[in-house]
Amino acid sequence: MNAVKEPSFRESVDLMFNRAVALMDLPPGLEEKIRVCNATYTVRFGVRLRGQIHTFTGYRSVHSEHMEPVKGGIRYAMGVNQDEVEALAALMTYKCALVEAPFGGSKGGLRIDPRDWEEHELEMITRRFSYELIKRDLINPAQNVPAPDMGTGEREMAWMADQYKRMNTTDINYRACVTGKPINAGGIQGRVEATGRGVQYALQEFFRHPEDIAAAGMSGSLDGKRVVVQGLGNVGYHAAKFLQDEDGCLITGIIERDGALYSETGLDVEAVRDWMQKHDGIKDYPDANHSAEGAVVLEADCDILIPAAMEGVINMQNAARIKAPLIIEAANGPVTAGADDILREKGTVIIPDMYANAGGVTVSYFEWVKNLSHIRFGRMGRRQEEARHQLIVDELQRLDHHLGDAWVMSPGFKQKYLRGAGELELVRSGLDDTMRIAYQAMREVWHGRQDVTDLRTAAYLVSIAKVAASYRAMGL
Numbered sequence: 001m002n003a004v005k006e007p008s009f010r011e012s013v014d015l016m017f018n019r020a021v022a023l024m025d026l027p028p029g030l031e032e033k034i035r036v037c038n039a040t041y042t043v044r045f046g047v048r049l050r051g052q053i054h055t056f057t058g059y060r061s062v063h064s065e066h067m068e069p070v071k072g073g074i075r076y077a078m079g080v081n082q083d084e085v086e087a088l089a090a091l092m093t094y095k096c097a098l099v100e101a102p103f104g105g106s107k108g109g110l111r112i113d114p115r116d117w118e119e120h121e122l123e124m125i126t127r128r129f130s131y132e133l134i135k136r137d138l139i140n141p142a143q144n145v146p147a148p149d150m151g152t153g154e155r156e157m158a159w160m161a162d163q164y165k166r167m168n169t170t171d172i173n174y175r176a177c178v179t180g181k182p183i184n185a186g187g188i189q190g191r192v193e194a195t196g197r198g199v200q201y202a203l204q205e206f207f208r209h210p211e212d213i214a215a216a217g218m219s220g221s222l223d224g225k226r227v228v229v230q231g232l233g234n235v236g237y238h239a240a241k242f243l244q245d246e247d248g249c250l251i252t253g254i255i256e257r258d259g260a261l262y263s264e265t266g267l268d269v270e271a272v273r274d275w276m277q278k279h280d281g282i283k284d285y286p287d288a289n290h291s292a293e294g295a296v297v298l299e300a301d302c303d304i305l306i307p308a309a310m311e312g313v314i315n316m317q318n319a320a321r322i323k324a325p326l327i328i329e330a331a332n333g334p335v336t337a338g339a340d341d342i343l344r345e346k347g348t349v350i351i352p353d354m355y356a357n358a359g360g361v362t363v364s365y366f367e368w369v370k371n372l373s374h375i376r377f378g379r380m381g382r383r384q385e386e387a388r389h390q391l392i393v394d395e396l397q398r399l400d401h402h403l404g405d406a407w408v409m410s411p412g413f414k415q416k417y418l419r420g421a422g423e424l425e426l427v428r429s430g431l432d433d434t435m436r437i438a439y440q441a442m443r444e445v446w447h448g449r450q451d452v453t454d455l456r457t458a459a460y461l462v463s464i465a466k467v468a469a470s471y472r473a474m475g476l
């Protein structure tokens with residue numbers, strides 16, 4: 001097995017795509033049109049910092065423009081390269097199609113370790129990088145809309161939006177040029193938590209289907225399931241926190257850059273996160289065993305494994321030793337194509353990245369719509385909804401009064417029922433609906449076709465069919 005070469009991230013995406021299209025009947029040429037990345041722009045720019053000029057390399061790749069704008073995050077990491085952004089851009093195309101977000105796929109990256117720079121330096125670098133992308137319409141509300149990814153967050157998105165505004169002073173829709181912005185700069189409630197929240201909703205939906213739970217050799221509900229998470233960043237932290245607080249999962253392992261924490265009785269996610277922020281790592285966290293060799297904990301005995309850090313961490317070297325019967329790919333590309341073969345053979349169920357982490361782009365879509373409509377969700381209807389609920393509560397209260405002890409309203413019912421939905425409730429409801437519908441589309445193919453034995457192939461089949469339909473409608 002070791003003689004076979006480990007496929008790169010980009011090769012992995014291509015191999016997985018090829019497995020799926022082999023089961024489809026696409027017209028000649030269309031398959032190739034969908035697979036290839038339309039364009040990748042590379043920029044090298046200098047910024048004067050600390051008394052000298054530093055040169056940075058950045059990328060923005062556009063995979064498919066069957067729908068515009070194209071969409072995808074911008075990553076700040078030392079490992080960023082053309083192959084990586086192209087693989088990520090391709091995944092964005094399939095992800096958007098799967099969850100019916102009306103975008104083509106794109107992705108960007110800057111080769112930088114953000115921890116090496118002060119905040120004001122990062123702002124200068126980000127503004128300079130944005131300037132290069134804006135000049136070429138690679139940041140633009142109608143053409144290309146970035147979002148946060150590894151190493152970037154609300155702060156960077158606010159700088160980018162502001163840079164776009166400075167360069168396009170009359171564009172009334174300037175705020176829609178990036179998503180994942182802070183609330184006071186045109187962001188939307190629930191965007192920061194969205195990808196982790198989507199991972200939670202994906203697992204909740206999985207556990208609604210006994211046949212699927214059985215396929216992973218499991219039983220019961222999420223309650224009490226032992227979970228190992230890799231990467232306690234934006235995605236991993238929110239996923240782990242919600243699963244712990246709301247679904248009764250035990251977070252038995254947390255893997256970070258500086259090793260892993262392990263506890264059979266469960267780790268307190270919030271406490272670990274606090275420790276990590278104060279001490280710049282998880283090492284020396286009390287109340288848990290620490291292993292310096294973090295990746296080994298990927299192989300720990302658990303029910304659900306959530307890789308939420310980076311690509312390629314489950315590969316041909318360790319795949320055979322992975323014990324979790326269910327893997328949910330919160331990160332993009334954490335399982336290589338070689339590992340995917342090994343795990344499929346073993347019967348491991350993998351909830352694939354293009355679905356599992358689509359919560360981010362889904363809520364980004366809501367943010368973009370909010371920016372274009374210039375009104376927050378819920379603003380028009382909330383009080384009206386509350387007034388109508390009040391009518392029912394008044395009637396129930398009359399009944400309550402009339403029937404005496406024979407019937408009483410449940411405690412808390414009035415407060416809960418009266419509250420109209422605000423933006424956060426609406427965003428969560430839209431995300432939950434999206435995750436349920438997309439899962440059902442995948443599982444119909446998974447269980448409905450003899451030649452499809454895994455969720456990843458099913459996800460590719462659903463999304464490629466949608467992209468192909470868009471191209472056909474364009475006359476291609």
Ligand code: NAD
Pocket residue numbers: 148149150151152195230231232233234235236255256257294308309310311330331332333357358360361
């Ligand atoms: P982040 O930078 O907030 O967090 C990444 C975390 O992983 C950090 O805590 C980092 O210390 C840790 N980490 C890095 N290398 C590691 C290693 N080798 N071992 C263990 N831990 C390591 O990034 P994020 O936004 O949470 O993104 C994580 C993954 O999720 C990426 O693959 C990204 O593409 C994907 N994703 C993110 C979003 C989003 O909305 N942020 C959306 C979709 C997909």
